[in-house]
Amino acid sequence: MPTDMNTPILQLKDIEIAYGQIQAVKGINLELYSGELVCLIGANGAGKTTTLNAIAGTLPIKSGALQFEGKNITAMPTHLRLRQGIALVPEGRGIFTRLTVEENLRMGAYTRNDKDGIEADLERVYTMLPRVKERLAQVAGTLSGGEQQMVAIGRALLSRPKLLLLDEPSMGLAPLVVEKIFEVVQAVVKEGMTILLVEQNANLALEFSGRGYVMDGGLITLSGNGDELLNDPKVRSAYLGDETA
Amino acid sequence: METFLQQIVNGLVVGSVYALVALGYTMVYGILGLINFAHGDVLMVGALVSLQVILFVQKTWPALGAIPTLMIGLSVAVTVCMLLGYVIERAAYRRLRNAPRLAPLITAIGVSFLLQTLAMIIWGRNYHSFPQLITTAPLQPIDGVFITPVQVVILISSALLMTGLILLVNKTRLGRAMRATAENHRVAGLMGVDTNKIIATTFIIGSGLAAVAGVMFSSNYGVAHYAMGFSPGIKAFTAAVLGGIGNLGGAMVGGVVLGLVESIGAGYLGSATDLCHLPIWAQSASLQTTCANGGSFELLSSNYQDIFAFVILGIVLIFRPTGLLGERVSDRA
Numbered sequence: 334m335p336t337d338m339n340t341p342i343l344q345l346k347d348i349e350i351a352y353g354q355i356q357a358v359k360g361i362n363l364e365l366y367s368g369e370l371v372c373l374i375g376a377n378g379a380g381k382t383t384t385l386n387a388i389a390g391t392l393p394i395k396s397g398a399l400q401f402e403g404k405n406i407t408a409m410p411t412h413l414r415l416r417q418g419i420a421l422v423p424e425g426r427g428i429f430t431r432l433t434v435e436e437n438l439r440m441g442a443y444t445r446n447d448k449d450g451i452e453a454d455l456e457r458v459y460t461m462l463p464r465v466k467e468r469l470a471q472v473a474g475t476l477s478g479g480e481q482q483m484v485a486i487g488r489a490l491l492s493r494p495k496l497l498l499l500d501e502p503s504m505g506l507a508p509l510v511v512e513k514i515f516e517v518v519q520a521v522v523k524e525g526m527t528i529l530l531v532e533q534n535a536n537l538a539l540e541f542s543g544r545g546y547v548m549d550g551g552l553i554t555l556s557g558n559g560d561e562l563l564n565d566p567k568v569r570s571a572y573l574g575d576e577t578a
Numbered sequence: 579m580e581t582f583l584q585q586i587v588n589g590l591v592v593g594s595v596y597a598l599v600a601l602g603y604t605m606v607y608g609i610l611g612l613i614n615f616a617h618g619d620v621l622m623v624g625a626l627v628s629l630q631v632i633l634f635v636q637k638t639w640p641a642l643g644a645i646p647t648l649m650i651g652l653s654v655a656v657t658v659c660m661l662l663g664y665v666i667e668r669a670a671y672r673r674l675r676n677a678p679r680l681a682p683l684i685t686a687i688g689v690s691f692l693l694q695t696l697a698m699i700i701w702g703r704n705y706h707s708f709p710q711l712i713t714t715a716p717l718q719p720i721d722g723v724f725i726t727p728v729q730v731v732i733l734i735s736s737a738l739l740m741t742g743l744i745l746l747v748n749k750t751r752l753g754r755a756m757r758a759t760a761e762n763h764r765v766a767g768l769m770g771v772d773t774n775k776i777i778a779t780t781f782i783i784g785s786g787l788a789a790v791a792g793v794m795f796s797s798n799y800g801v802a803h804y805a806m807g808f809s810p811g812i813k814a815f816t817a818a819v820l821g822g823i824g825n826l827g828g829a830m831v832g833g834v835v836l837g838l839v840e841s842i843g844a845g846y847l848g849s850a851t852d853l854c855h856l857p858i859w860a861q862s863a864s865l866q867t868t869c870a871n872g873g874s875f876e877l878l879s880s881n882y883q884d885i886f887a888f889v890i891l892g893i894v895l896i897f898r899p900t901g902l903l904g905e906r907v908s909d910r911a
Contacts, residue, residue, distance in 0.1 A: 389768060390767075391764050391767065391768065410767075410772075411764075411767035411768060412767050412769075412770045412771055412772045412773070415768065415769065415770035416770055420768070421768050423764075423765060423768065427762060427764070427765035427768070429757070429758050429761045429762065429765070430761065431757065431761055432754070432757060432758060432761070436754055436757075439751075439754065440754060440755070440758050440766075440769045440771075441769060443751070443754075443755060443769045443770050443771055444769075444770035488769070492769070492770065
């Protein structure tokens with residue numbers, strides 16, 4: 334890993350994001366170190382997706398600084414951020430429904446020129462996601478939600494990112510499929526990828542993550558290790574549906 | 579029968595020109611949801627620029643053969659129009675990307691007026707005769723059916739261009755990025771695609787095709803004029819809607835179908851509306867002399883062929899708004 338453990342791979346400093354007059358994120362600080370899986374949990378409308386989109390560049394940052402590998406990328410356009418090594422699997426998967434599964438995956442490798450490397454990475458994705466391989470020539474719009482999510486993750490991996498942003502990968506999927514997707518996420522983390530995961534399913538997210546941040550009303554209200562947060566009474570009552578805590 | 583076959587030949591020729599222009603409409607619509615009403619005028623610029631260049635070349639290097647002269651005229655016209663397409667997108671449409679839909683549409687009409695007016699200032703209001711550089715006698719593959727060498731060239735080159743475009747869009751990295759951008763700008767950006775570049779490229783390709791169509795049009799009819807883009811522009815738009823706007827194959831099919839309907843219709847419109855065929859009229863006092871000895875009194879002559887495009891447009895919009903090959907319901911202006 335190029336970054337040493339003392340400088341974060343990603344750092345958000347007093348980030349504010351607004352939709353017109355409406356302030357969605359009101360000044361947050363967050364950092365990620367290389368190789369970490371960190372989750373960002375919170376209720377609907379807390380600003381989680383907004384934060385991920387701003388990191389990937391599809392939403393402008395109103396104020397604050399965004400640093401990636403020590404470099405200020407606050408104003409960098411989306412397509413250049415991917416070249417820096419930031420890939421986002423957007424909420425709702427963002428599959429190109431009229432392109433085939435293989436074309437979708439190849440779009441992930443759009444910025445790469447190493448033919449052999451791309452083919453090798455495609456093979457890796459196929460072994461990781463065997464169900465995708467069976468459907469390569471199919472138009473992606475005909476896939477099930479779970480398969481689309483796998484294509485979306487595989488596509489993001491094909492850009493060989495240093496930082497993978499996952500937005501609600503479990504949304505609308507059956508428990509078995511969610512399990513499969515989190516297996517993939519874990520495998521990717523094992524290979525040394527840094528992941529920032531946004532989830533509404535806080536239990537699941539905290540279980541897998543080393544650290545977590547809790548967002549509420551555009552602010553980060555809590556942060557800590559996965560276990561700590563899982564056992565935090567405030568988190569339990571607010572996000573884990575624990576009535577007794 | 580000869581009339582019918584002849585009209586099919588004419589229809590295929592004019593239809594393939596429509597198809598080339600329709601591709602530009604449909605590509606821009608597919609990627610931006612914008613009807614670029616200035617597209618027909620790019621065709622006009624292509625025709626007039628090539629005319630200007632051809633006249634210049636003929637004057638400066640009279641020894642140069644007809645084909646090289648035409649090729650020089652064509653290449654310059656294509657280059658100029660590609661540049662023009664880029665400038666139009668950059669200057670007129672890009673900043674309106676997120677504006678309400680009506681704004682870019684009205685801007686497109688404005689660009690159309692601007693191009694026509696500029697062309698009128700540069701080339702005047704007169705019709706210019708376009709040099710017939712391929713002037714061999716018409717071929718007669720079947721007795722009574724004529725096809726000029728120009729028309730043969732038009733058919734072959736538009737088929738080649740369309741095949742090339744299909745391959746580009748479906749088989750290359752650029753084409754994949756174009757389709758991805760057409761479907762979702764934001765996610766395409768997340769893949770590292772510079773969507774501004776892809777959109778500009780789409781305009782450049784469409785404008786290049788329009789330039790070729792303009793040279794074909796003028797070569798076929800032998801004239802060029804500052805307002806000549808209007809009619810093929812509107813018809814190509816009709817062809818794009820007929821085939822299903824946003825759909826490349828649809829634009830090609832729509833162009834050819836429209837060309838055929840128009841030609842065949844025009845071929846029969848005169849005799850179908852000939853009042854002398856109706857005994858009541860033919861024997862009436864007012865027409866008796868006109869109709870005598872095989873005379874005719876056509877209510878609508880073939881000059882009215884333009885109505886077919888609009889009748890088709892109306893029918894398609896009423897009965898199949900998504901067009902022949904279209905799947906998406908278009909909700910944009």
